[in-house]
Amino acid sequence: MKTIAHQQCLSPACNATYDIGQTLTGCQKCGELLDIRYDWDKAQLPKSLKEFEKRWHNRRFPLDHSGVWRFRDLLPFAADAMICTIGEGQTFLQNAQCLGHQLGMWPGQLYLQYEGLNPSGSFKDNGMTAAFTHARIVGARHVACASTGNTSASLALYAAQNGFQGIVFIGSGKVAFGKLSQALDYGAKTLQIAGDFDACLRRVRDVSAQLGLYLMNSVNPFRLEGQKTIMYRILEGLNWDVPDWIVVPGGNLGNCSAFGKAFEELLALGLIRKVPRLAIINAAGANTLNTVVNKLRVTWNNGNPDSQKIKALYAEMDAANYHPHTIASAIEISRPVNLKKALRALHIMNGIVAEVTDKQILEAKALIGRHGYGCEPASAATIAGLVDLLANGTISRRQRVACVLTGHGLKDPDATVHYHTGIPTKNAKQPPAEPTWGRLANKPIQVADDLPSIIAALGMSQNTLENSESTGYVETNTANLPFIEY
Numbered sequence: 202m203k204t205i206a207h208q209q210c211l212s213p214a215c216n217a218t219y220d221i222g223q224t225l226t227g228c229q230k231c232g233e234l235l236d237i238r239y240d241w242d243k244a245q246l247p248k249s250l251k252e253f254e255k256r257w258h259n260r261r262f263p264l265d266h267s268g269v270w271r272f273r274d275l276l277p278f279a280a281d282a283m284i285c286t287i288g289e290g291q292t293f294l295q296n297a298q299c300l301g302h303q304l305g306m307w308p309g310q311l312y313l314q315y316e317g318l319n320p321s322g323s324f325k326d327n328g329m330t331a332a333f334t335h336a337r338i339v340g341a342r343h344v345a346c347a348s349t350g351n352t353s354a355s356l357a358l359y360a361a362q363n364g365f366q367g368i369v370f371i372g373s374g375k376v377a378f379g380k381l382s383q384a385l386d387y388g389a390k391t392l393q394i395a396g397d398f399d400a401c402l403r404r405v406r407d408v409s410a411q412l413g414l415y416l417m418n419s420v421n422p423f424r425l426e427g428q429k430t431i432m433y434r435i436l437e438g439l440n441w442d443v444p445d446w447i448v449v450p451g452g453n454l455g456n457c458s459a460f461g462k463a464f465e466e467l468l469a470l471g472l473i474r475k476v477p478r479l480a481i482i483n484a485a486g487a488n489t490l491n492t493v494v495n496k497l498r499v500t501w502n503n504g505n506p507d508s509q510k511i512k513a514l515y516a517e518m519d520a521a522n523y524h525p526h527t528i529a530s531a532i533e534i535s536r537p538v539n540l541k542k543a544l545r546a547l548h549i550m551n552g553i554v555a556e557v558t559d560k561q562i563l564e565a566k567a568l569i570g571r572h573g574y575g576c577e578p579a580s581a582a583t584i585a586g587l588v589d590l591l592a593n594g595t596i597s598r599r600q601r602v603a604c605v606l607t608g609h610g611l612k613d614p615d616a617t618v619h620y621h622t623g624i625p626t627k628n629a630k631q632p633p634a635e636p637t638w639g640r641l642a643n644k645p646i647q648v649a650d651d652l653p654s655i656i657a658a659l660g661m662s663q664n665t666l667e668n669s670e671s672t673g674y675v676e677t678n679t680a681n682l683p684f685i686e687y
């Protein structure tokens with residue numbers, strides 16, 4: 202296949218380009234991030250997004266089955282034979298009617314893009330399939346990443362299935378067990394470094410450069426190509442309509458950056474007519490983007506964001522020996538490597554940034570769970586943010602909103618069990634002296650091993666059971682949930 206792809210420096214002032222056969226983690230001239238860019242041949246592209254639906258009929262062919270690669274015309278950097286797919290992206294847009302109602306939204310306007318359904322349980326698989334494909338193109342054998350957990354889980358899975366050696370760097374004590382267990386089980390060499398994520402990332406970049414390991418963090422521009430497809434699937438779920446808002450948690454800011462690029466390209470190619478707005482939600486304990494955008498007022502500024510202000514902020518954080526802290530470990534990052542790309546995405550999508558507290562995150566997570574969608578704390582930042590944005594009128598109740606649920610609920614059962622039982626999490630800064638429960642805590646009931654006590658504890662009479670049987674429907678009774686107040 203004749204490739205139309207190349208790598209290009211993010212900085213318009215530099216604009217250096219590189220062949221896609223090169224393995225780079227930044228521009229060799231100026232050190233900026235790289236993008237994958239294409240010399241599109243419109244004749245080779247579908248005339249409308251609807252044409253992608255033809256591939257639904259061909260699910261036995263792995264590239265058409267993959268929720269990433271059935272859009273391969275929109276990330277055309279690899280010959281089909283090089284593609285490493287394990288069936289990622291079988292995720293879909295769910296209309297969360299009840300949850301939307303609970304938040305006071307107009308009927309049918311809240312959607313959840315449930316990326317927890319990916320093979321490793323998080324959206325990271327969308328990017329990993331693309332980066333492994335590039336690793337295969339350049340003949341890499343050893344692949345490495347620093348991770349708050351999900352990147353390492355995804356890397357370990359793709360490495361094991363595609364014949365690579367995976368190497369993962371994890372910060373001490375911060376990773377959720379669901380994620381760590383995956384890296385270990387899939388045979389990745391796992392290094393626990395006595396430092397936070399930001400420290401791990403610096404180390405893995407140095408080590409990879411020295412040993413020639415292929416770096417899989419989101420500085421890898423190929424990963425973001427795969428993550429664009431999350432947006433394509435949202436459009437697909439809306440019959441190729443564009444929603445009013447996309448809401449996503451912000452950690453290292455790769456995902457939101459990929460979303461911005463996806464819409465920029467679709468618009469330029471004439472495949473959509475309008476771009477949705479973007480809301481990126483930080484955790485209050487890891488809120489660098491929120492500070493940069495809302496306090497320091499830094500903008501994309503045609504590719505020249507005010508780097509001095511960002512540098513000064515980082516120097517301040519260093520001087521104060523600041524380390525991020527949030528229950529949402531997947532977004533516990535204070536130096537997001539894709540910061541500038543995120544500023545570009547905010548520009549493209551007329552976006553905004555907000556932050557939410559851990560308490561808001563946990564309450565939102567419980568509310569999502571009560572409606573039957575399991576997600577980890579970082580993912581729940583979307584709904585927590587949405588509640589605030591509806592309350593302050595930034596998002597109207599009438600608008601159509603798609604929230605990306607980034608990771609599966611089983612990734613971090615610790616946080617969930619804590620919420621419902623009061624048992625402290627290992628990630629807590631200071632375990633509270635008294636057990637604390639959330640507003641929607643569903644406490645397990647202690648009961649003696651004896652029939653009358655068990656029946657009494659269930660608090661049900663024969664009568665209510667018979668009634669529910671006759672209608673064939675048991676009330677889960679969301680009516681009893683506290684309504685979100687503005």
Ligand SMILES: *Cc1c(COP(=O)(O)O)cnc(C)c1O
Nearest residue numbers: 351452453454455456531607608
């Ligand atoms: C990685 C991750 C995030 C953060 O995504 P970025 O691209 O780093 O901003 C959010 N949620 C989950 C579950 C993740 O694994």
Ligand SMILES: [Zn+2]
Nearest residue numbers: 210215228231
């Ligand atoms: Zn450059």
